[in-house]
Amino acid sequence: MKVTFRLIMPIAVVFLLVLMPLIVRSRQVQHVAILFLIFAGLGTSWNLIGGYGGQLSLGHAAFFGAGAYTVSILWAMKGVSFWLALLCGMGVATGISILVGAMAFRLRGPYFALATLALAELLRIVAETWHSLTLGAEGIVTTGLRLRIQFLGADLDLTSKVPFYYFFLVALMVTFAATMYVRHGKVGLQLLAIRDDEDAACSVGVKAGRVKLSVLALSAALTSLIGGIYAPYIGFVAPTNTFGVDRSVEIALVALIGGAAKLLGPIIGSLFVVTISELLRAWLPFSHRLVYGILLIIVVLKMRGGIVGFIEKFIDVRGVRYHDSTRSTG
Amino acid sequence: MPEGVATFLQTMINGVSIGAVYAVIAMGLALTFGVLKVINFAHGEFVMIGMYSAFGIVIAFGADPYVGFIPAMLICLALGAASYWVLFRRIEKKPQEDGLLLSLGLALVLSNFALVLFSPDYRTVNSRYASLGWQLCDLSLPVGRMITLITIILVTILLFLFLQHTHIGRSVRAASQDRDGAALAGVNVQWMSCLALSIGSALCGIAGALLLPSLHVYPSIGSTFTIKAFVVVVLGGLGNIPGALVAGLFLGMGESLAAVYVSPDFKDALGLILFLFVLLVRPQGLMVRKRIA
Numbered sequence: 001m002k003v004t005f006r007l008i009m010p011i012a013v014v015f016l017l018v019l020m021p022l023i024v025r026s027r028q029v030q031h032v033a034i035l036f037l038i039f040a041g042l043g044t045s046w047n048l049i050g051g052y053g054g055q056l057s058l059g060h061a062a063f064f065g066a067g068a069y070t071v072s073i074l075w076a077m078k079g080v081s082f083w084l085a086l087l088c089g090m091g092v093a094t095g096i097s098i099l100v101g102a103m104a105f106r107l108r109g110p111y112f113a114l115a116t117l118a119l120a121e122l123l124r125i126v127a128e129t130w131h132s133l134t135l136g137a138e139g140i141v142t143t144g145l146r147l148r149i150q151f152l153g154a155d156l157d158l159t160s161k162v163p164f165y166y167f168f169l170v171a172l173m174v175t176f177a178a179t180m181y182v183r184h185g186k187v188g189l190q191l192l193a194i195r196d197d198e199d200a201a202c203s204v205g206v207k208a209g210r211v212k213l214s215v216l217a218l219s220a221a222l223t224s225l226i227g228g229i230y231a232p233y234i235g236f237v238a239p240t241n242t243f244g245v246d247r248s249v250e251i252a253l254v255a256l257i258g259g260a261a262k263l264l265g266p267i268i269g270s271l272f273v274v275t276i277s278e279l280l281r282a283w284l285p286f287s288h289r290l291v292y293g294i295l296l297i298i299v300v301l302k303m304r305g306g307i308v309g310f311i312e313k314f315i316d317v318r319g320v321r322y323h324d325s326t327r328s329t330g
Numbered sequence: 331m332p333e334g335v336a337t338f339l340q341t342m343i344n345g346v347s348i349g350a351v352y353a354v355i356a357m358g359l360a361l362t363f364g365v366l367k368v369i370n371f372a373h374g375e376f377v378m379i380g381m382y383s384a385f386g387i388v389i390a391f392g393a394d395p396y397v398g399f400i401p402a403m404l405i406c407l408a409l410g411a412a413s414y415w416v417l418f419r420r421i422e423k424k425p426q427e428d429g430l431l432l433s434l435g436l437a438l439v440l441s442n443f444a445l446v447l448f449s450p451d452y453r454t455v456n457s458r459y460a461s462l463g464w465q466l467c468d469l470s471l472p473v474g475r476m477i478t479l480i481t482i483i484l485v486t487i488l489l490f491l492f493l494q495h496t497h498i499g500r501s502v503r504a505a506s507q508d509r510d511g512a513a514l515a516g517v518n519v520q521w522m523s524c525l526a527l528s529i530g531s532a533l534c535g536i537a538g539a540l541l542l543p544s545l546h547v548y549p550s551i552g553s554t555f556t557i558k559a560f561v562v563v564v565l566g567g568l569g570n571i572p573g574a575l576v577a578g579l580f581l582g583m584g585e586s587l588a589a590v591y592v593s594p595d596f597k598d599a600l601g602l603i604l605f606l607f608v609l610l611v612r613p614q615g616l617m618v619r620k621r622i623a
Contacts, residue, residue: 056427056430056431058434103606103610104609104610106610107609107610109425109426109427109430110369110426110427110429110430111609113369113427113430114369114560114564114605114609115606115609115610117557118557118561118602118605118606118609119606121557121602122599122602122603122606125595125598125602126599128595129595129596129599245553245557249434249438256431284446286442286445286446286449286450287445287446289438289441289442289445290438290439290442290443290445290446292438293434293435293436293437293440293442294435294439295435296431296432296434296435296438297417297432297435299431300428300431300432300435301417301420301421301432304428
């Protein structure tokens with residue numbers, strides 16, 4: 001009975017997610033659903049290095065922006081095929097991550113966070129000042145009649161949100177699958193060992209640098225994938241909505257509130273964050289980030305495992321009693 | 331005076347006055363970090379609070395904006411103490427990341443609370459005399475900048491006198507050097523932590539109030555100062571207060587020179603590049619002798 005439930009639930013959820021845009025026609029609701037998918041995907045990819053890896057990155061917007069800007073420059077400005085531009089974006093982000101990781105992983109904990117923050121800020125300034133490449137602070141417009149994305153030979157209707165919904169859904173599923181693969185594989189075990197005690201892990205032969213670097217690269221690639229799809233969806237890319245500190249914080253926040261180092265954490269976190277944002281928008285504008293801050297404080301002080309961690313204390317989610325991968329006791 | 335020399339000297343003067351502001355904010359962060367060992371992301375928000383406080387005082391009482399730094403300082407002192415008692419006290423035994431995340435949450439709360447209260451509009455106050463200045467040869471010394479500089483110099487002197495020559499100051503330094511050792515020697519490290527955070531925040535408040543006439547304040551201006559403060563503190567060595575002073579002046583002058591002789595865009599990038607360089611190559615900072623990595 002329990003096994004059947006655990007098998008049917010995910011399938012049912014995925015089924016519903018796939019059907020959703022065909023059932024619900026309201027563009028407003030579709031947009032909210034897309035936001036949910038975006039942040040769930042971003043949070044899940046952050047979770048790879050930030051949650052399981054224990055390396056708090058406060059500059060993931062660097063990868064997001066790298067994807068968004070590469071697509072904007074290559075596809076919107078130079079007419080390169082969208083899919084090729086997307087791949088290039090992932091390549092750029094991966095490259096940046098390897099460079100950064102090689103240097104910054106020497107730093108522990110908070111210093112790594114600061115370095116990633118500085119990196120994202122630096123990229124933001126570069127985007128703002130390198131006018132010939134990025135059109136500076138005004139940003140690049142990514143919608144227009146000439147701009148086309150082709151899928152299976154046909155031009156997609158970019159005025160509708162439906163194709164984007166499916167893009168982001170696929171991106172989320174890829175990211176989720178990647179996380180499951182890492183988590184349950186050898187890399188995942190090594191990663192968790194590094195997170196809990198890097199020196200001890202090294203002493204038993206875990207190549208910490210290499211593991212961290214590969215996971216960061218994966219995280220960067222997935223983040224930039226979402227960033228690249230975001231560019232045509234949102235209609236324009238500017239230094240602030242892509243590389244901004246607020247973006248980095250949101251990405252980390254989604255995973256932390258939902259539950260870092262938990263598979264479902266960022267997804268639940270995204271559900272929470274997007275719902276709160278939409279609810280508050282009508283009631284008290286500008287206040288959603290205030291609530292995020294309060295939630296973050298509560299999570300840090302009382303619910304270190306996030307919402308999922310909190311639920312897990314009461315409900316035996318996994319069906320097997322074993323200590324999952326988070327410092328649930330501090 | 332030949333034009334090149336005048337330009338250079340003017341750049342230096344501007345650099346020192348900006349650098350002084352960076353220095354005072356960074357010294358606050360160095361003090362906080364030294365005692366609490368927490369990377370405080372909310373530090374720059376106290377500058378924002380200082381600015382809004384001074385703004386409020388000017389609007390409500392018609393006071394001179396440069397006098398507003400006293401109430402701003404007191405408000406930030408109180409808020410800093412409150413932050414310690416409500417929040418930072420609880421993560422003393424936890425890993426450093428927790429403190430960082432907590433301060434991030436606090437930063438979000440502070441800046442967005444200001445956003446809700448004041449809306450995103452830019453505000454400033456005009457001082458009738460701030461832009462008047464003395465002209466010395468070809469150099470211009472605006473009154474506003476001079477007041478800022480002199481106030482900061484006085485505050486810095488007071489800070490050093492406090493830390494070096496008072497019993498409490500010595501206790502604070504002890505807590506910063508070795509928390510457990512200080513506790514064993516009878517220092518109440520909780521109170522010292524509270525004091526450090528309060529003074530650090532108060533320094534930000536002073537800086538913010540002094541900056542108000544020359545800058546526009548908006549709720550999210552805090553993060554700019556936080557980043558600058560981190561750059562300076564890392565350059566000078568985390569927890570090293572004289573280092574923060576020197577590094578702040580150094581950064582101010584460096585930015586000023588970069589703005590004039592390279593390009594204004596490069597100004598903000600300079601600090602970040604130095605920051606990354608120092609973090610990766612010499613994480614103990616440029617002013618510290620011992621190696622930590």
